[in-house]
Amino acid sequence: MLLFYLLAGALRLLRYLLVLPLLIGLTATTMAQTPVLIDFEGLSGTLTDNLQSSQGISFGDPSIPLQDLPPLNLGTPGPVTIFPRPNAPSGSNVAANCRGGISCEFPAGAVLMEFDETISELSFRIQGFNTSDQFLIYGYNDLGVVTLLSTVAVTTDYQTVRVSGARGYIIDLLASTAVRTFFIDDIVYTPTQRPDQLTMDCGTGEELLERLETDRVFRQNYDRIERLTEEYIRTLREGDELGFGGEVITIPVVVHVVYNTAAQNISDAQVESQIDALNELFRATNASIGSVPSAFSPQVADMQVQFALASRDPDCEPTNGITRTSTSVTSFTKSSISTDPLVRNPVKFAATGGKAGWPSDDYLNIWVCNLSSGLLG
Incomplete structure (x- = not known):
């Protein structure tokens, strides 16, 4: 299936205090057959x-x-x-x-x-x-x-x-x-995986725990974000105003379309529509917001965070925020048991038929590719 494969590796973007813990949850992996x-x-x-x-x-x-x-x-x-x-x-x-x-x-x-x-x-x-x-x-x-x-x-x-x-x-x-x-x-x-075995479980927790256990710098940044987020929430409660002074944070996005067939080479309009949908969710303007159960409706809020396709690439050249890479790989998956980055996330490396991401200090990288093994994203 052709779905967005999201990377929220920009922990060093500390100015987006509240954004980063939320973005971690945007990467989902199904618990398909274990490699x-x-x-x-x-x-x-x-x-x-x-x-x-x-x-x-x-x-x-x-x-x-x-x-x-x-x-x-x-x-x-x-x-x-x-x-x-x-x-x-x-x-x-x-x-x-x-x-x-x-x-x-x-x-x-x-x-x-x-x-x-x-x-x-x-x-x-x-x-x-x-x-x-x-x-x-x-x-x-x-x-x-x-x-x-x-x-x-x-x-x-x-x-x-x-x-x-x-x-x-x-x-x-x-x-x-x-x-x-x-x-x-x-x-x-x-x-x-047989059809009766297919599951659509979110693998975010598994991937997060793996990084926390094996990546010391990631763990330090994660802990720091947690502390700063708690401080931000206290500021909201004490001052009854946004800790960012009312500023809406815009995160530049680059979408890497990695395709094996013409059908997988989705249009600019499809990419833009998904960015629009993401913004609706974070700004609480989505049409389905009225269907939120009453128990959770008090928690609905405009996060004052929005996403925009990048207008400049890492070399400061003009871009529409979309890269396109033709690949001989028919479908991608991931392996949580391998220590080799090329095996863990092959779509993110040119050597394995994918596309290298732009610096995560400055961009949210999103990969679009054909996925296998029951992988959701």
């Missing part, structure tokens, strides 16, 4: 279809006949072998594309991984040895029909690769030298 992380820690040897079955994944041989699989550069796809590596992205173990050998350099082959059932999305970290080579990522469905999903340039540092959902995957290497080994780690996949 599964496989980091190969505690494992050893060559992994086949049994060693990882408890995590819903197998390596080596497909359970269904494959159709339309082109000749692979590395030959018949096989399993992976676990090796300790000092530069492992997490922990100490990684998986190499071989069945054994000295340092796993020979023999190296294509890797096949298959899941118990079709998943909605896959990401993994991968490293090669020659930057002139390319990784070829294939996927196949429940009928065994194989499709090339992505071609990725090899890097000598670990990079994050994201591909769309499939039943199984094959990683091949188009190599220009005899060194054909590569290493993978931190496989993250999201099981497909």
Whole structure:
């Protein structure tokens, strides 16, 4: 579904004392199927279809006949072998594309991984040895029909690769030298959610608690905002007037439209209509305000906060406050269990098919994209 994906990361905008705690609540995430992380820690040897079955994944041989699989550069796809590596992205173990050998350099082959059932999305970290080579990522469905999903340039540092959902995957290497080994780690996949499992729960609390626990600066700013907000409320009560002296605070907004199809490339008018709707809610001018239950109607108020599409970009050039980015990614999701920002919020990074935000000191960034895995926003 195509919905606004909101980022309220502008905690340093302390002049918007009351605004920021409210904006935190604008990011909502559904509690869809929990992503599964496989980091190969505690494992050893060559992994086949049994060693990882408890995590819903197998390596080596497909359970269904494959159709339309082109000749692979590395030959018949096989399993992976676990090796300790000092530069492992997490922990100490990684998986190499071989069945054994000295340092796993020979023999190296294509890797096949298959899941118990079709998943909605896959990401993994991968490293090669020659930057002139390319990784070829294939996927196949429940009928065994194989499709090339992505071609990725090899890097000598670990990079994050994201591909769309499939039943199984094959990683091949188009190599220009005899060194054909590569290493993978931190496989993250999201099981497909059945219709009877779909929920639309708000994930704001989960994300907020995660940031409070892991980001010291965020926690300090959050606590400071809380203190300043309490002071602001006391000022209202004691002076019976707005702490901002009656000023309406206008927050500049940039909307990043990240689209894979023409239908996802929404119009300027659609963006502007959503900004108008946001302003109606914060200024208490929305048509449905009369339907607020009587128990809560005394709390309805004009927040003296409004939003406007930015008129200047970070370089002070004129803008309409809307950026447009064409992407090869068919749908985006997020992972709360990964420490890699590119996996946690891929739509916010060009490297994962998204668009980098503008400085959050000066703008409220809003991303518009196609979302998967039951993700609300």
